[in-house]
Amino acid sequence: MNIFLFHTNADYLIGLRLPLMRALVQRGCRVSAWAPKLSQSHSDELRGFGIDAASYAIDATGLNPFRDGMNFFRIWWLLLRKRPDVVLANNAKPVIWVTLAAALAGIERRHCLVGGLGYAFTPEPGAASFRRRLVKFVMGRLYKAAFGAATAVIFQNTDDRDELVTAGICPATKAHVVSGSGVEVAHYRPAAAQPVSPVFVMVGRLVADKGVREYLQAARMVKQQQPEARFLLVGQIDPNPTSLRTDELAVYVDGGIVEWPGAVRDVRPWLAQANVFVLPSYREGVPRSTLEAMACGLAVVTTDAPGCRETVDAGRNGILVPLRDADRLADAMLQLARDPAQRAAMGRCSREYAERRFDTRIVNDDMARIMGLSPADAGSMEVLT
Structure with a gap:
């Protein structure tokens, strides 16, 4: 099972998705991690866990249609050549452009991971600014197109899911919720003695x-x-x-x-x-x-x-x-x-x-189930520490 995971930031890709990628590798999947301007140190760290790493072009912010269009066709050509079995797109721009490119390239399993709705959907005190209303309108239309092309849309909280389902942006039948990115509870433990003062x-x-x-x-x-x-x-x-x-x-x-x-x-x-x-x-x-x-x-x-x-x-x-x-x-x-x-x-x-x-083991199991990975593909998805 060849899985491509796309993100907009190499630090967050490693910081938030490494437990999931390690779990997939440990259970026999081949995982490729993609982020813009991936440094040699990022690549070395990922490859140390048996994860392939490579850069791709995407504009993480901004609404430049020419630049987004060029990047879309680059991603489509990449997927057409590489032919992964599964694509998992994380963050707004990959969710939109990677998912749509994967559909055009004929990739069978196309999954969107919505880590949060961000700037466009964050309420302002008083009336929303024109810029925020414009960004929300554009993002809503692009999300609707991407979610329509997705196999599954994975949210990290019920509020985000309910908002986009109610707005008609995400089909209810494709919407799933997991408990965030999870945390490796064996790695983060209470201190032996907590401070007396606050x-x-x-x-x-x-x-x-x-x-x-x-x-x-x-x-x-x-x-x-x-x-x-x-x-x-x-x-x-x-x-x-x-x-x-x-x-x-x-x-x-x-x-x-x-x-x-x-x-x-x-x-x-x-x-x-x-x-x-x-x-x-x-x-x-x-x-x-x-x-x-x-x-x-x-x-x-x-x-x-x-x-x-x-x-x-x-x-x-x-x-x-x-x-x-x-x-x-x-x-x-x-x-x-x-x-x-x-x-x-x-x-x-x-x-x-x-x-x-x-616990990441719980979140990873949920992710595997939603992504349609059979036990032969993903095993129990435990993370070894």
């Missing part, structure tokens, strides 16, 4: 839609009432125009409110210092950063938004707060800052919830 951590790109500004504002408010609390912010300044600026962040770092190590290769040492994970994001598929924190036994404070709410089990392992509301976020953080017993209990529930629902 320590909050946020991990992610420092862009507006992740709620980073609300996190910083809430940290300032909590610090005024709980001066012993620590606040960690793990992530890099992003080229996105909505990204936090260096001078904005410096106010909080120089003021002793947050500690900022920047981007890190391994988040586990930073999660081990904390007992509460915070993600005030406006919309997600299912945030991998939260799943990693849950596996490490951290209580969760996140927004009552698509994808984010999937990570909180009826308030047992965390607290949901409204979007774009730094005051309510600070209230939830203060509640946990003042109650060590609740922090610990929620952390234990987080670990149990991660094991029960978000």
